Amino acid sequence: MNEFYFTEKGIEKLKREIVELEKFIKRDIAKEIATAREHGDLKENAEYHAAREKQTNYMAKLGRLQKQFANARVVRREDLAEDVITLGKRVKIEDVESGGEREYIILGEGETDIDKGIISVGSPLASALLSHKKGDIVDVQLPRGSKKFKVLEVEFFDD
Numbered sequence: 001m002n003e004f005y006f007t008e009k010g011i012e013k014l015k016r017e018i019v020e021l022e023k024f025i026k027r028d029i030a031k032e033i034a035t036a037r038e039h040g041d042l043k044e045n046a047e048y049h050a051a052r053e054k055q056t057n058y059m060a061k062l063g064r065l066q067k068q069f070a071n072a073r074v075v076r077r078e079d080l081a082e083d084v085i086t087l088g089k090r091v092k093i094e095d096v097e098s099g100g101e102r103e104y105i106i107l108g109e110g111e112t113d114i115d116k117g118i119i120s121v122g123s124p125l126a127s128a129l130l131s132h133k134k135g136d137i138v139d140v141q142l143p144r145g146s147k148k149f150k151v152l153e154v155e156f157f158d159d
Contacts (some may be wrong), residue, residue, distance in 0.1 A: 004068040005121050006108040007088050007157075011074050014110050018069060021062050029055045068110055075108075077156060085129045085154050087121045092153035093129070096137065105157045106130075 006014065033055065036048035080086045085106070092103045104125070112120045112153045119126050128140040129151070136151045 003073045004071050004109050005073050005075055005087050006110060008074055008076060010108050010111040010150060011069075011072055014065060014069055014072070018065050019061065021058065021065065023060050025055065025062065029058060062116065065110075080156075082156070083133050083154060084131050085151065088157055090153070090155050091129060092159045093138075093149040094152050096148040096150055101152065103153075107157070 018046075028084070029051065033048065033052040036045060036051045039045055039047060042048050075087045077088060080088060082124050085091055087106055087108060090103065093099060094101050102115055105116075106121050106126045106129070107118050109120050109122060112118050121127070124142055125140055128138055129149075132138050132151050134151050134154050138149050138151065140147050140149060
């Protein structure tokens with residue numbers, strides 16, 4: 001079984017999401033199904049079938065979230081070295097070839113948001129950067145090929 005890594009804030013967010021999704025399925029989706037059922041013959045009732053499909057999709061999502069929670073490993077700040085790239089760190093890197101700089105936050109699978117620069121600890125970039133320190137040159141195998149990055153900064157992420 002795969003482990004899913006979370007910060008303490010990330011696991012709390014996951015718990016809240018599971019609770020809210022369970023409420024939504026039990027309350028709102030159940031109401032939609034009941035309302036659609038009242039419209040007559042279920043074989044030809046498009047509303048009913050759409051509501052049931054919606055229920056199936058949300059139940060699948062709930063199952064995925066519950067699996068993550070069941071296999072969650074919470075990584076706490078006090079368990080991590082300060083100067084090494086790990087989960088829960090903000091990292092500034094420089095593309096050795098182009099000189100372009102980028103900043104990322106490395107968090108668990110359920111906490112990612114690429115638009116905010118938050119990448120998964122399991123992503124190719126984060127995986128390659130793990131255990132490196134400021135000043136290290138890291139060769140990263142990305143989908144578009146190999147790149148070298150210099151680690152400019154490593155610090156804990158506090159949102």
